[in-house]
Amino acid sequence: MSPVLRQGWDRFTLYLPIILMGLLALGTWWLVRNAPAPIAAAAPPSNGNQPDYFMKVFSVKSFDATGRMQSEIKGDMGRHFPDTDTLEIDNVRMRSVTPQGIVTLATANRALSNADGSEVQLFGNAVVTREAQPRLEFRGEFLHAFTQAERVRSDQPVVLIRGNDKFTADAMEYDHLDQVLQLRGRVRGVLMPAAPR
Known part of the structure; x- marks a missing residue:
């Protein structure tokens, strides 16, 4: 070469x-350059804030680990929203029982409850009653109840009836475990004398 x-x-x-x-x-x-374009993956259908199921004239109960009923929610119509795991209820009636056996009742035109019923917002003719001594009753157009924490609050006008005493306020926060009641805004009260023994 x-x-x-x-x-x-x-x-x-x-x-x-x-x-x-x-x-x-x-x-x-x-x-x-000459290969076909990839097929786009089908996007899951978006329901937004749409209910995934409905209930008519229903009752939902929750129980603790021992089988004791903690709460019961009844309503004329219920709608479950999966994105927030909340239940919207028309004409709601609620009943919760503490481990000590104290019963709390609640009613309203409409309610919005979390999954286990431990937090409920009540709208329209809302009434929460704690059946203990002395008996407590909260009334207003909006009440926010925390059944397990035993608290009730509202940023709107409320009426509180405790035994024979009656209070009104522009806003309220009640914590039964700490035995603290805060009334805000224009507060008025009528205290009735105790019955003679």
Whole structure:
């Protein structure tokens, strides 16, 4: 083999990997350009804030680990919203029982409850009654009840009846476990004397 031919062959073998890489890149570019577009994955249907089921004239009860009933919610119509796991109820009637056996009742035109009934917002003619001594009754157009924490609050005008005493306020927060009642805004009260023994 002549030295010129040998020198040409050596140069060719020196640049052969670069030439092959260029051909592979060109072939890859051509394949990508001419390949069909991928099929887009079907997006799951979005219900937004739409109910996934309805209930008519129903009752839902929740129990603790020992089988004791903690709460019961009844209503004329219920709608479950999966995105927030809440239950909207028309003409609601609720009953919850503490481990000590104290019963709390609640009624309203409409309610919004979380999954286990431990937090309920009551709208329209809302009444929450704690059947203990002395008996407590809260009334208003909006009441926010926390059944397990034994709290009731409202940022709207309320009426509180405790035994024979009656109070009104623009807003209220009641915590039974801490035995604290906060009345805010224009507060008025009528205290009745205790009955003679």
